[in-house]
Amino acid sequence: MKSIAGLKQIGLCNAGTLATAPVNALALGYRGNTPLKITPFKNQTDYLDRSLRNKTNFNVSGESFQGTMEMLSKMFGWINLNADIQIITNKQNASANSEDVFKFTGNNKLGIGFEYLINDDKRSLTPTFEGALEYDTAKTLIDAADSETAVDLGFATREGINKAYYHYPFMLTFQAPKTTDLFTKSDILSRELKLSIEGAKDGYNKLVAHYLKAELSITALEASISKVVEMLNKGITSSILWKEQNGADPSIYDAFDFNEGVLNQTEEITIDDEQRIIMVKFAGKIPIYETEFLFGDGNGGVVDDNAGATGGTLKIGY
């Protein structure tokens, strides 16, 4: 019998709650390809190239296009083994309950890392869930998948899709220092904000998150000597405010507010026969918990949104 491809739902909730009453449940929803890969981990090879079993690695990674501030804040809360994860495959036959269900809970929780991205093409959050389990533990987890009953995480749709959580790129503000726009919007060629988790792997290949790495860049077509000198005259580090509008109302946005001293600035100027541009970059790493989310009215969200579903502000390095 041929197996059926695809994952129906990739859901997370607070650690220790999947088996009882899931708390803070969230799904990747609209997403790119998100393969679940199960591979040997740190197998040893003997002198005749025979592989000796060791652990088995589970890796799930894919891009979600529902990267709201709520999802981002939950990911921060779930790093360092603070989430239960449930992965449900598509049904394997026409019968009810023919989905396979992989539950990563208890000692089998996976490490979590992520990359949050805003550029001209998209706004997305790509989490990576990974961990290696002892061979027999892994075998048991896999064996259990086709008799596990999926926990209803309370999503309205089968994949956890919520169209209100999808936002296209919509530049509102890029200021450095705050209150000073770097460039006129119409002169901007491209831009990118990338936040990613950095850390070290433990003995079970689970990420221990230590730092948030931030990389911002903006490339402008306004590269006159006067503008270049203006950029060169800026301090090596300054406060930065990036805002991305969510929908038609400019008071609803996702904001990233970097304190002075967090990211340092560099400049690259290119003058050739095709273009004359200036790229300004800001980069640095921040201890992972030197971050704070603000939600609700005045912080990018609607009045009664205290989770960041509509918008919010991430303050970094204050």
Place this chain on the structure above:
Amino acid sequence: MQLEIIKKGKEKPDSVAFRVFGKDNQVDFYSSSRLGQIKVTSTGFIIAVPDEHIGKEFELKDVSGKKVIASGKLEKGTKKDDTQN
């Protein structure tokens, strides 16, 4: 302890999975026929369960369709009929 479940239903599952639930509904013990941990007999299933799980809730599922064949509380010397006839 050894749990014996007498299968009275007409259909005999190809594969069964056994779970013991502990605090907060967490799975404290798992075994399956595919892993060779459950003995399939002509009358049912024999499952070895560590004594530490006595008193906890258990369930035995037919893997195909995830139907619960038997469930209850683990007691020493348990011999149960299935609940699916």
